[in-house]
Amino acid sequence: MRRRTRAKPQREPTIALINIVFLMLVFFMVAGTLAQPLDPALKLVRTQELEGRAPPDALVVHATGKLDYRGEVQEDAAAFVSGLSEEQRRIVRLVPDRDLPASELVALTRALQQAGARKVMLVTERALP
Template sequence: MTELFPPPSTSGKSLMERVEDALLPLINLVFLLLMFFIVAGQLADDPLPDLPATPASSEQQSPHADLMVDNKGNWRIHGENLDAQALLQRLPEPDAQTPLKIAAASSLTMADLESLLRTLENGGYKEILLLTEPEA
């Protein structure tokens, strides 16, 4: 079996010199890790965003939505239920720079969402933002 280090008498180095040689890569590694965390972990002035599961603070406002869809698939603008014709008349004109904002209930079925999106597509809307909240 081959030895990893030659015996002290044949290597020409004292025990302390061999220990120092073995510690040098470890010191380099610790220095590089320190530099990495200094660069990667810079502190920011912005607070962390609220996690989805945390309750919203009282001073935080909900984003403005042009259209609200409840869990039964009813379409509402300012609390008024609308059908497809009235919906397209009450919504703002389609605009490529300003997407239509839809607030949808988290329990809305995909079939209800698909019928709404088809109606909006037929009305000329190309850009839509879907705003949802996770179930608590």
């Protein structure tokens, strides 16, 4: 009679796990170097002291609801649009004050469109992370 030998317990496939981790490491090393680093001698523009100004062809809306166009006070949206040429009515740029309530901004954009502005674009501040 022959004795049965016990089967050895299966070992975990640690080699496969090590290979996967190594491939992930290589992937992240390659992916992290795809973007070319900036030249150390390059000096970027500083905008801290830059005075914020609206574009010259934009309608400025203050927090109080007052409308300005090129330094002149405008009565309302309809009067503003009526003074524009057909070309200028294609795109009307609007620079709202940060403290202007959103409901007033929406009402103003609707009034501009009803007065004849085809497209109203909001000009905002862009912040870099």
